[in-house]
Amino acid sequence: MKSSRIPVASIAVAVLLLLLWELFARNGFISPIVAPAPSRIIAALIRELQSGELELHMIATVTRLVIGLSVGATIGILCGLAMGLSPRLRRFADPFVAAAHPIPKIAILPIGIGELSKVAMVALSVFFPLLINTMMGVRQISPVYFDVVKSYGATRWKLFTRVVVPASMPMILSGLRIGLNIALVVTISVEIVTASRGLGALIWLSWETMRIEVLYATLFVTAAFGICFNLLTQFLVARLVPWAPRSDPA
Amino acid sequence: MTDFEFHCDRISHTFVNRGAAVRAIDGITLSARVGEFVCIVGPSGCGKSTLLRIIAELLVPTEGAMIFGSAGDHGRHRTGLVFQDHGVFPWMTVLDNVALGLELQGVDRPEREERARQFIAQAGLDEFESSYPAELSVGMRQRVGVARAFASDVQLLLMDEPFGSLDAQTKRAMQRDLLGLWKEARRTVVYVTHDVEEAITLGDRVVVLSPRPARIIEEVNLAPERSRDLRSRQHADSRELASHIWDLLEQNARPGLAVLK
Numbered sequence: 001m002k003s004s005r006i007p008v009a010s011i012a013v014a015v016l017l018l019l020l021w022e023l024f025a026r027n028g029f030i031s032p033i034v035a036p037a038p039s040r041i042i043a044a045l046i047r048e049l050q051s052g053e054l055e056l057h058m059i060a061t062v063t064r065l066v067i068g069l070s071v072g073a074t075i076g077i078l079c080g081l082a083m084g085l086s087p088r089l090r091r092f093a094d095p096f097v098a099a100a101h102p103i104p105k106i107a108i109l110p111i112g113i114g115e116l117s118k119v120a121m122v123a124l125s126v127f128f129p130l131l132i133n134t135m136m137g138v139r140q141i142s143p144v145y146f147d148v149v150k151s152y153g154a155t156r157w158k159l160f161t162r163v164v165v166p167a168s169m170p171m172i173l174s175g176l177r178i179g180l181n182i183a184l185v186v187t188i189s190v191e192i193v194t195a196s197r198g199l200g201a202l203i204w205l206s207w208e209t210m211r212i213e214v215l216y217a218t219l220f221v222t223a224a225f226g227i228c229f230n231l232l233t234q235f236l237v238a239r240l241v242p243w244a245p246r247s248d249p250a
Numbered sequence: 251m252t253d254f255e256f257h258c259d260r261i262s263h264t265f266v267n268r269g270a271a272v273r274a275i276d277g278i279t280l281s282a283r284v285g286e287f288v289c290i291v292g293p294s295g296c297g298k299s300t301l302l303r304i305i306a307e308l309l310v311p312t313e314g315a316m317i318f319g320s321a322g323d324h325g326r327h328r329t330g331l332v333f334q335d336h337g338v339f340p341w342m343t344v345l346d347n348v349a350l351g352l353e354l355q356g357v358d359r360p361e362r363e364e365r366a367r368q369f370i371a372q373a374g375l376d377e378f379e380s381s382y383p384a385e386l387s388v389g390m391r392q393r394v395g396v397a398r399a400f401a402s403d404v405q406l407l408l409m410d411e412p413f414g415s416l417d418a419q420t421k422r423a424m425q426r427d428l429l430g431l432w433k434e435a436r437r438t439v440v441y442v443t444h445d446v447e448e449a450i451t452l453g454d455r456v457v458v459l460s461p462r463p464a465r466i467i468e469e470v471n472l473a474p475e476r477s478r479d480l481r482s483r484q485h486a487d488s489r490e491l492a493s494h495i496w497d498l499l500e501q502n503a504r505p506g507l508a509v510l511k
Contacts, residue, residue, distance in 0.1 A: 149350075151330060162353075
């Protein structure tokens with residue numbers, strides 16, 4: 001049951017895949033325009049890092065992501081709690097959520113200008129998964145928990161802090177995990193379309209200048225972000241849901 | 251005269267389930283004296299739990315009224331519920347679970363934890379104070395729920411098959427503890443069970459309910475001065491009582507169930 005902290009098998013498979021990729025790329029099996037050899041990508045990655053360019057792009061992306069995510073997740077969680085707790089509000093607001101959710105937010109990107117519209121785009125796309133997960137989290141709480149707490153004369157505040165929040169926390173955190181990744185995809189997509197800085201901007205720039213290895217280096221960085229996000233959610237789960245049976249994170 | 255704890259005055263309750271009205275309780279009038287131990291037995295699904303929720307004031311009956319005696323008020327909170335399942339909160343440690351009743355009543359941390367520890371020890375859970383319920387066995391979890399009710403300063407304990415899934419030995423120990431606490435603290439207990447023998451052992455009075463909609467078939471008063479020795483269920487008169495109650499339950503069983511027998 002207790003596995004070591006380092007996922008040896010996953011790393012082995014990753015290394016194996018990279019070696020195969022390297023082999024095929026060197027044979028000319030894969031065209032360097034489609035995918036350059038990993039060694040060239042990693043060389044490009046180191047070059048970009050040393051020049052300090054890549055860091056600037058990363059900072060731009062992370063800033064947008066953090067602001068957009070914080071705003072979108074906070075509002076999403078609050079709305080989810082409210083809609084989970086109040087059937088009346090839920091009946092009223094659910095059609096609006098259903099209508100607004102599938103709209104591709106990027107369609108209205110050109111309406112806004114500058115940084116604000118980019119961040120708003122991220123916030124909007126994070127808002128929905130967090131709202132829906134939080135609402136589900138609240139709704140799946142067994143009514144017996146409410147009965148027990150009420151029978152001891154709990155105030156509404158105690159009901160909220162001792163039952164509603166902890167009981168829905170696992171669902172909120174799995175919403176956050178989804179939200180983090182959506183936020184990264186949306187941030188980069190928005191940057192591809194409009195920005196001059198950020199990982200998305202770098203991707204676009206690399207295409208235009210046909211520096212495919214830089215493009216892939218950026219994708220490697222994005223993948224590294226994905227792994228960090230996963231570790232972050234695992235950390236949050238361990239801190240905020242210490243009571244969950246410790247077999248499967250998030 | 252003895253004071254009454256509560257009085258259910260001709261209570262009926264009808265649920266609406268998928269558009270159809272389901273009558274769960276049909277004209278129940280039931281009182282409990284302060285300090286009385288009332289057991290309720292009835293077939294499963296008969297509305298026992300609904301009755302408990304009404305007594306706990308979590309549910310307003312569609313007909314009739316609940317009246318509470320003020321004489322039972324010793325400055326305690328009125329009710330504490332104990333359930334077989336879900337009564338224990340997975341996100342709280344054993345200590346927090348047991349102290350929860352006191353916490354909700356506004357007792358500050360050092361005091362409530364001290365009191366909770368006392369009852370944790372009594373339930374034999376000392377070593378598990380900072381464990382979460384997921385780390386405990388089913389029986390241990392039930393003891394947490396009961397320890398909370400004991401630790402809390404409540405006047406009326408409402409217990410819904412609290413020892414339903416315990417092994418015989420643990421069940422006996424818990425019953426003994428419950429009786430001990432009840433005698434010492436003069437609390438009123440309403441105890442729902444489907445175990446007739448258990449009801450006869452524990453209660454001052456056994457209320458026998460019919461299948462849904464629940465009506466009172468009979469109230470059996472038990473001699474209050476008898477020893478509540480948990481082995482007394484072997485005695486001839488309690489055997490007789492038990493078979494009388496079983497007969498009542500069987501006579502009133504639905505035909506469908508009688509055919510199965």
